[in-house]
Amino acid sequence: xxxxxxxxxxxxxxxxxxxxxxxxxxxxxxxxxxxxxxxxxxxxxxxxxxxxxxxxxxxxxxxxxxxxxxxxxxxxxxxxxxxxxxxxxxxxxxxxxxxxxxxxxxxxxxxxxxxxxxxxxxxxxxxxxxxxxxxxxxxxxxxxxxxxxxxxxxxxxxxxxxxxxxxxxxxxxxxxxxxxxxxx
Numbered sequence: 001x002x003x004x005x006x007x008x009x010x011x012x013x014x015x016x017x018x019x020x021x022x023x024x025x026x027x028x029x030x031x032x033x034x035x036x037x038x039x040x041x042x043x044x045x046x047x048x049x050x051x052x053x054x055x056x057x058x059x060x061x062x063x064x065x066x067x068x069x070x071x072x073x074x075x076x077x078x079x080x081x082x083x084x085x086x087x088x089x090x091x092x093x094x095x096x097x098x099x100x101x102x103x104x105x106x107x108x109x110x111x112x113x114x115x116x117x118x119x120x121x122x123x124x125x126x127x128x129x130x131x132x133x134x135x136x137x138x139x140x141x142x143x144x145x146x147x148x149x150x151x152x153x154x155x156x157x158x159x160x161x162x163x164x165x166x167x168x169x170x171x172x173x174x175x176x177x178x179x180x181x182x183x184x
Contacts, residue, residue: 020117031052037089043125064099069120122158123158124157153176
């Protein structure tokens with residue numbers, strides 16, 4: 001009985017962590033913004049970086065957010081990093097580089113700014129643009145520009161490591177709020 005209760009508690013904790021992570025994922029996409037002369041979105045196959053407004057009542061600038069799976073296989077952790085609130089294009093550019101460095105190797109300072117969400121073996125992203133799902137590394141928006149503009153939708157496919165808590169794959173889709181329906 002104790003073993004079963006322990007297992008149920010582990011599953012419950014893992015699901016709460018996953019729910020919290022997906023909630024933050026949606027919040028980041030919902031708040032994502034574009035600014036002239038500043039890169040606002042980048043996916044390199046391992047790390048997603050995006051630009052969004054700062055959070056909180058006194059936050060008047062922007063923050064750079066990065067998501068990645070740190071480590072591999074059973075040791076992989078889905079993690080999120082964010083910069084402090086930034087005011088200038090130069091500071092945003094520096095934070096953009098720091099986010100990429102964090103995804104490859106986190107210094108102690110950068111590790112303190114990151115949150116480990118849940119164990120993951122791997123992940124994939126797909127963007128919905130031009131009425132089709134495609135790989136973000138090869139997709140472009142309708143104007144043919146680089147895939148740095150906000151897509152109409154994002155499909156996140158995560159693979160959990162083989163463990164008794166969460167197993168298999170999960171697909172989660174986000175749709176930009178400004179995308180209207182009306183098509184039948």
